Each structure stands twice: as structure tokens, then as C-alpha cells.
Amino acid sequence: MAKINLTTGDREYFQGVPRIKYEGRESDNPFAYKFYNEEQVVAGKTMKDHLRFAVAYWHSFCGNGGDPFGSPTKIFPWFEHTDADQQAKDKMDAAFEFITKLGLPFYCFHDFDLVNEGPSFTESTRRLEKISDYAIEKQKASGVQLLWGTANLFSNPRYMNGAATNPDFNVVAYAGAQLKNALDVTIKLGGLNYVFWGGREGYMSLLNTNMKKEVEHLARMLHMAKDYARSQGFKGTFFIEPKPMEPTKHQYDFDAATVIAFLREFDLMNDFKLNIEVNHATLAQHTFSHELQVAADAGLLGSIDANRGDYQNGWDTDQFPNNLLELVESVLVILEAGGIKDGGINFDAKTRRNSTDLDDLFHAHIGGIDTFARALLIAQDILNNSDYRKLRAQRYESFSSSDAQAFEKGELSLDQLAKISQSIGEPEMISGRQEFYENLINRFIK
Numbered sequence: 278m279a280k281i282n283l284t285t286g287d288r289e290y291f292q293g294v295p296r297i298k299y300e301g302r303e304s305d306n307p308f309a310y311k312f313y314n315e316e317q318v319v320a321g322k323t324m325k326d327h328l329r330f331a332v333a334y335w336h337s338f339c340g341n342g343g344d345p346f347g348s349p350t351k352i353f354p355w356f357e358h359t360d361a362d363q364q365a366k367d368k369m370d371a372a373f374e375f376i377t378k379l380g381l382p383f384y385c386f387h388d389f390d391l392v393n394e395g396p397s398f399t400e401s402t403r404r405l406e407k408i409s410d411y412a413i414e415k416q417k418a419s420g421v422q423l424l425w426g427t428a429n430l431f432s433n434p435r436y437m438n439g440a441a442t443n444p445d446f447n448v449v450a451y452a453g454a455q456l457k458n459a460l461d462v463t464i465k466l467g468g469l470n471y472v473f474w475g476g477r478e479g480y481m482s483l484l485n486t487n488m489k490k491e492v493e494h495l496a497r498m499l500h501m502a503k504d505y506a507r508s509q510g511f512k513g514t515f516f517i518e519p520k521p522m523e524p525t526k527h528q529y530d531f532d533a534a535t536v537i538a539f540l541r542e543f544d545l546m547n548d549f550k551l552n553i554e555v556n557h558a559t560l561a562q563h564t565f566s567h568e569l570q571v572a573a574d575a576g577l578l579g580s581i582d583a584n585r586g587d588y589q590n591g592w593d594t595d596q597f598p599n600n601l602l603e604l605v606e607s608v609l610v611i612l613e614a615g616g617i618k619d620g621g622i623n624f625d626a627k628t629r630r631n632s633t634d635l636d637d638l639f640h641a642h643i644g645g646i647d648t649f650a651r652a653l654l655i656a657q658d659i660l661n662n663s664d665y666r667k668l669r670a671q672r673y674e675s676f677s678s679s680d681a682q683a684f685e686k687g688e689l690s691l692d693q694l695a696k697i698s699q700s701i702g703e704p705e706m707i708s709g710r711q712e713f714y715e716n717l718i719n720r721f722i723k
């Protein structure tokens with residue numbers, strides 16, 4: 278019998294697709310990178326180390342195109358076998374072939390992306406143990422690492438009223454058991470981080486909800502998860518991924534500012550950071566760069582879920598990133614914050630329902646990867662070769678006066694501040710020059 282190739286499996290799923298290579302912006306090869314040159318050094322680091330791209334198991338290998346109005350459209354060959362273990366193995370072969378062909382360093386999963394949830398907890402656990410043994414081999418053979426793992430605590434009907442925030446203790450306990458398994462698998466696979474996205478940790482109606490109790494339960498579960506993982510030797514970072522709504526009307530991890538206040542209140546600041554997702558930011562009526570800046574200013578910028586929303590509607594459409602201007606403004610924030618450290622850029626994005634070819638998965642990722650790489654080059658160019666930072670700093674120049682310094686240090690009373698104002702009189706109007714800044718950024722988009 279032929280030896281199984283652990284990188285590509287014993288069957289090639291993406292036939293005819295080569296290892297995607299960098300060919301430069303003049304290339305018209307759709308299966309080549311135009312901007313992502315992994316070894317190219319930008320500001321002292323390779324692009325690969327700056328961007329730390331990850332493929333999301335759920336959208337790319339599990340999402341079948343079904344939506345509330347129609348049936349699945351994507352007939353993936355790794356779903357041919359109905360046996361649970363075989364299907365999980367085939368899916369993993371396809372996933373590692375795909376990630377390896379893209380040449381990306383990381384992947385991310387929910388527990389029940391790796392396997393279908395079984396008819397019992399014991400069976401689900403057995404399936405997870407088996408596939409994670411296989412994942413160890415696949416990771417070793419390919420060099421692909423696990424950026425983060427997480428538990429799907431929102432799809433099963435038992436979680437319809439929440440997981441850690443469920444009003445029924447029995448469900449909370451079940452969620453704890455599932456969370457423990459997901460942590461075990463993440464640790465077993467050398468996962469660098471662990472994500473909490475509170476899909477149904479929120480409410481549909483305040484009339485039947487004790488919000489204070491539910492939020493306290495959420496914090497309790499996070500403490501238990503952290504204590505358990507640390508006791509098992511996990512050294513990575515925990516991330517909370519803010520999202521304001523969907524599937525619940527209101528989610529407790531509404532946005533970056535809300536999550537930071539929650540981490541402070543419940544003493545979780547040392548172990549947790551934020552995983553900022555583009556389309557979650559826009560759902561919260563923020564820009565992606567706003568959410569990144571809020572996280573960065575608190576020293577809590579952990580990781581990114583990359584995608585984009587749609588200007589014409591408010592949903593979480595999870596499209597692949599291709600908005601260059603949005604990403605340039607965001608990468609500026611990331612670079613000024615010192616870059617991404619523990620985390621990475623995970624493509625939490627899905628091809629459209631009518632993008633039904635296997636090749637579409639490549640086009641989607643190549644486009645997202647290149648848009649980020651291009652944004653990185655442009656943002657670095659702006660920082661190196663323009664007055665952008667200097668001009669912004671100059672806007673606050675008046676704070677170098679001795680009175681302003683005393684104000685910043687908390688050495689002025691309101692009374693003293695009022696006296697200073699009286700000696701100055703009516704301040705001059707100083708333009709914010711927004712259009713000037715916009716033009717400056719635009720000049721570098723090339």
C-alpha cells in the first residue's frame with residue numbers, strides 16, 4: 278500500500294491547484310500572490326511574522342452554503358463519507374492540503390468543526406480524542422500550528438438560552454464540561470491561544486433576564502477556564518471576541534470598551550486580551566480601526582478575525598477582506614501599537630453562497646491575504662515617509678506648556694484651571710484638517 282502523505286493526505290482534494298507563490302503585482306496568475314511575499318522584511322520583521330495568517334476551519338471546510346432561505350449549495354468532497362470518524366479525517370486532510378498550498382502558518386477551530394457533535398457527550402469526547410491524535414500528525418508533517426481553539430457553545434439547542442449565562446445550572450455545567458474538553462484539545466495540539474466568543478451569552482428580552490447574575494456567571498466560567506488551563510500547563514493567552522448582537526439581541530461582550538470594563542471588573546486583565554473582528558466592529562457602529570485602537574490603548578490587542586461587512590446592510594456578512602483603505606487605516610493602528618504578538622490574522626470569512634467551486638476558496642483567501650499585505654506595505658510607507666505621526670503629535674503640542682503639563686499630572690484644581698483660562702481669554706479656532714489627513718493617506722495608496 279502506498280504510504281500516506283500526511284501533508285496532503287492520500288487524496289488530493291484541490292486538484293490542479295499548485296502551492297501559491299508570490300509573483301508580484303504585475304502577475305495575472307489568479308493562483309499567485311501579488312503582494313504577500315512571506316519572506317519580505319517590513320520594519321524589521323518578515324511579512325509572515327507580521328501577519329500570522331490563519332485559516333478558519335468552520336467557514337472554509339464546514340460551511341455548506343445553507344442559509345435561512347435555502348439549502349446547502351457547496352458539495353464538498355470531504356463530506357462524501359457519512360461515517361463520523363472518516364468524515365472528520367477527510368475534512369482534516371482537505372484542510373491541511375488547503376492551508377499548506379496557501380503556505381499559511383496557522384489554523385483555528387471550534388471543537389465541533391473538527392468533528393460533528395456526537396449523540397452523547399462520551400461519543401463527542403471519543404471523536405475529539407481520535408481526530409486530535411490525527412491532527413498532531415498533520416501538524417507535525419506540515420509545520421502548520423494551531424493559532425487558537427474554541428468551543429462551539431451556541432449551536433446546540435441546549436444553549437438556546439446561553440451557555441455560561443444560561444439561567445439553568447444544568448446547562449451551565451454542561452457548557453463547563455464541553456469547555457474543558459475544548460481546552461484539553463487546544464493544549465494537546467500546542468494551541469497558542471484560546472478564544473471565547475459569547476455567541477448566546479446575552480439576552481433576547483430583559484423581561485426574563487437577570488443581567489447582573491448572568492454576567493457574574495460568565496466571569497466565573499472564565500476564571501474556572503483560566504485556572505484549569507493554567508493547571509494543565511497552558512501558557513497561551515485567552516482572547517475574548519466582542520460582538521454586539523447576533524445571534525442574541527444583546528450580547529454581553531458588546532464591543533472592545535465593554536469587554537475591557539468587564540475584564541477589569543472581574544480581575545481578568547492579566548490572562549485575557551481581545552480578538553477584534555472587522556464585521557463585529559461595524560455591527561457595533563464602530564470602525565475596525567476604532568476597535569483596534571481601544572484594545573491597543575488598554576494594552577489588550579491580542580488577535581484579529583479578518584473579514585468585512587456590507588455597506589448596504591447591517592448584518593454579519595463575513596465577506597473576505599478587500600477594502601484596502603479600511604485595512605490601511607487599521608494596519609496603521611496595529612503597527613503603531615507594536616504589531617500583533619501572541620495572536621494572528623484569522624480569516625473568519627466565508628465565500629458567498631453562490632461561490633460553489635473549490636477554487637473559490639483559494640481566490641477568497643488569496644484576495645484577503647494580498648489586501649492585508651498591501652495594506653501593511655502602504656501603512657509602513659506612510660509611517661516612514663510622511664509627516665502623518667508628526668502632524669498628529671503637533672495637534673497636541675499645546676500640552677507641552679507648563680500649565681498643561683500640570684493639568685496632565687493632576688496637579689491643577691478646577692479653580693486653577695478656570696484662572697488660567699481667564700488669563701488666556703477666548704481660544705483661537707484650530708482646524709482639525711480631516712480632509713488634509715485623508716488626502717495624505719490616499720497619496721500612499723498605490
Ligand code: XUL
Nearest residue numbers: 427474518554582593625
Ligand atoms: C461569530 C464568530 C465566531 C468566532 C468564534 O460571529 O466570529 O466564529 O470567531 O467562535
Ligand code: CO
Nearest residue numbers: 518554582625
Ligand atoms: Co470571529
